Amino acid sequence: MCRQTKEKCAHNAGAVYCGLIYAFLFLPIVVIVINSFNATNTKPYLTWKGFTLDWYGKLFQNSALLDSFQNTLFIAVTSTLLSTFIGTLAAVGMYKYKFRGKNIIDGLLYIPVVIPEIVLGISLLTLFTNTNIPRGLLSLVLAHTTFCIPFVIFNIRARLDGYDKSIEEASMDLGANRLTTFLRITLPVLAPGIGGGALLAFTLSIDDVIVSYFTNGLTMTFPLKVMESIKSGVSPDxxxxxxxxxxxxxxxxxxxxxxxxxxxxxxxxxxx
Structure with missing residues (x-):
């Protein structure tokens, strides 16, 4: 009886603990969604004043906010495509071929991942300044592509672990050339890793603040716009x-x- 009571208490404690964790994670999101329908624009938005869709109507009249979101989408999509293309070729090349300095390149891939973002942002700002690359959409795309490439490579390399190269050799023995083998044999195997890497790159890009702050110039992104609005409180838009x-x-x-x-x-x- 005592053992059952202890197990029940442990089960209840675990349920409460999980509930608190999920509340901590999702309660802020729920508050944002609720306040997007809240009729009040008084800060802070802690009092429910009635249901309204006015903020969604005013959202499409806020050209500055929409322009920043459009910039963010363009940067995220472009950097995702570039990092996925470069990362796929790099991952396949490093997996298939042996060359001098391969281990050094492999180690360098971890630098953009492990160093603080503020260091990466300052280093990219210095690079763009010394190479006369104008700060704006171009510098943002290059910066986001830079820190997204390693994540794409890691995803694809994880997919390549345990990959049987003899399948490609069998394909070429049957008369297929290298391109056909890659498109019909290798690429379908890598597709989940490529898709996962692309989604991760898109998420990292669309959410980035620190690197964008150092490399944006006069171009405003949605995360930077939100950070700017925090000074006066987040608007219902x-x-x-x-x-x-x-x-x-x-x-x-x-x-x-x-x-x-x-x-x-x-x-x-x-x-x-």
């Missing part, structure tokens, strides 16, 4: 746009998970 971004993210996650479950069912069906 920002809450509305954040809610829309959250909704879009949830749709992407649901579609991705549905696709993964669909593929898993196909694999299990083939095995049975």
């Amino acid at each position: 920002v809450n509305a746009l954040s809610t829309l971004i959250l909704l879009a993210t949830m749709v992407i996650v649901i579609l991705t998970q549905s696709n993964l479950l669909k593929n898993l069912r196909k694999v299990l069906k083939r095995q049975s």
Whole structure:
């Protein structure tokens, strides 16, 4: 009886602990969503004054906020495409071939990941200044591509672990050239790693503040715009746009998970 009581207490304590952790993680998001429909614009938004969609209407009249979000999307998409392309080629090349200095290059990949972002931002600012690269969209794309490439490479290399190279050799023995082998054999195997790396790169880019602060010039991104607005309190327009971004993210996650479950069912069906 005493043992059952202890197990029950431990179970309840674990449930409370998990509940507190989830509340800590998601309560701020819930507050943002609720305040995007809150009729009050008094700061702080702690009192519910009624339901309204006015902030969503005013959002599309806030040209500065929309322009900053448009810049953020352009930078995130462009840097994701560049880092995914470069990272895929680098990961495959480093996996397949042996060359002098390979271990050094492998070690250098960890530098953008482990150093503080403020150091990376200052170093990129110094580089752009000394090379006369104008600060703006171009410098932001280059900066974001720089710190996204290692994450793409790590994702793809994780996918390559345990990859059987003999499959490619068998493909070429059957008459396929290197390009056909890569497109029809290697690329489908790497696709989950490439997709995961691209999503991670997009997330890191769209959320970046520190590196963007040092390399943006006069170009304003959405995270920087939010940081700027914090001085006077986050406006309801920002809450509305954040809610829309959250909704879009949830749709992407649901579609991705549905696709993964669909593929898993196909694999299990083939095995049975």
